[in-house]
Amino acid sequence: MSDKNEPSNSTDEEEIVEKEVNEYDEENEQDEGLDNQEDLTEKFNLDEEKISLNAQISDLKDQLLRTMAESENIRKRTLKEVEQAKKYSHISFVRDLVSSVDNLKRALDSVPDDKNDLPEPIKNLILGLEIVEKEIVTTLERHNIKQISPLGEKFDYNFHQAMFEVPTNNSESGVVVEVSQNGYLLYERLVRPAMVGISKKIEQNDDKDNDKK
Numbered sequence: 001m002s003d004k005n006e007p008s009n010s011t012d013e014e015e016i017v018e019k020e021v022n023e024y025d026e027e028n029e030q031d032e033g034l035d036n037q038e039d040l041t042e043k044f045n046l047d048e049e050k051i052s053l054n055a056q057i058s059d060l061k062d063q064l065l066r067t068m069a070e071s072e073n074i075r076k077r078t079l080k081e082v083e084q085a086k087k088y089s090h091i092s093f094v095r096d097l098v099s100s101v102d103n104l105k106r107a108l109d110s111v112p113d114d115k116n117d118l119p120e121p122i123k124n125l126i127l128g129l130e131i132v133e134k135e136i137v138t139t140l141e142r143h144n145i146k147q148i149s150p151l152g153e154k155f156d157y158n159f160h161q162a163m164f165e166v167p168t169n170n171s172e173s174g175v176v177v178e179v180s181q182n183g184y185l186l187y188e189r190l191v192r193p194a195m196v197g198i199s200k201k202i203e204q205n206d207d208k209d210n211d212k213k
Contacts, residue, residue: 087144087186087187087189088186088187088189091186091189091191094145094184094186094191095184095191095192097140098140098145098184098191098192101133101136101137101140102181102182104129104132104133104136105133105182107129108126108129108130108133111126140184144186144187145184145185145186145191146184146185147182147183147184148160148182148183148184148185148193148194149179149182149183149194150176150179150183150194150196151176151177151178151179152175152176152177153175153176154174154175154176155174155175155176155196155198158190159183159185159190159193159194160176160183160193160194160196161183161193161194161195161196162196162197162198163180163195163196163197164197164198165197165198165199165200166178166197166198166199166200167199167200167201167202168199168200168201168202169201169202170199171199172199172201173198173199173200173201174198174199175198175199176194176196176197176198176199177197177198177199178196178197179194179195179196179197180195180196180197181194181195182194183195
């Protein structure tokens with residue numbers, strides 16, 4: 001009896017073993033599927049993080065470049081302002097100084113051309129003042145202060161101020177024919193315009209009226 005039952009037991013055991021193997025394989029397949037899904041999720045998250053980091057790096061580079069450009073502009077502007085301050089900070093003093101030079105020139109212009117009748121001490125004083133005036137003008141030019149004496153030049157509103165018109169046909173219209181007061185430049189900046197009289201063509205009607213008279 002026992003010999004007849006042995007094959008049946010063996011078959012059952014094989015079925016049980018096969019079932020366990022199949023279950024094990026299914027579990028492994030499920031685990032592998034989960035692992036693959038986790039790998040894909042992790043890779044996706046890493047890609048998103050990489051994209052985000054690259055965007056942040058790009059923004060930081062852009063901010064850095066803008067900051068560097070702004071700093072360079074500030075540096076250049078500061079250097080220019082310092083240079084301008086060095087060149088023109090004393091322009092008010094120059095304006096007052098040239099007024100004193102003008103007064104000295106007016107005093108010398110009032111001296112008669114013929115000095116022979118003047119006492120010797122007065123002639124020596126005038127000669128000394130003329131030398132002083134020339135030295136002052138030379139010193140001003142050495143410090144980049146230049147006179148504007150535009151007699152015979154075309155009127156330029158940038159450097160001249162027209163005080164009156166002189167009717168004449170001896171020169172074309174708009175030419176400086178008289179300088180009442182010299183102007184001055186400090187480097188290329190105007191300290192004071194030259195006060196001038198400019199020519200104006202005499203109209204034909206005026207000529208006819210004069211002939212009738």
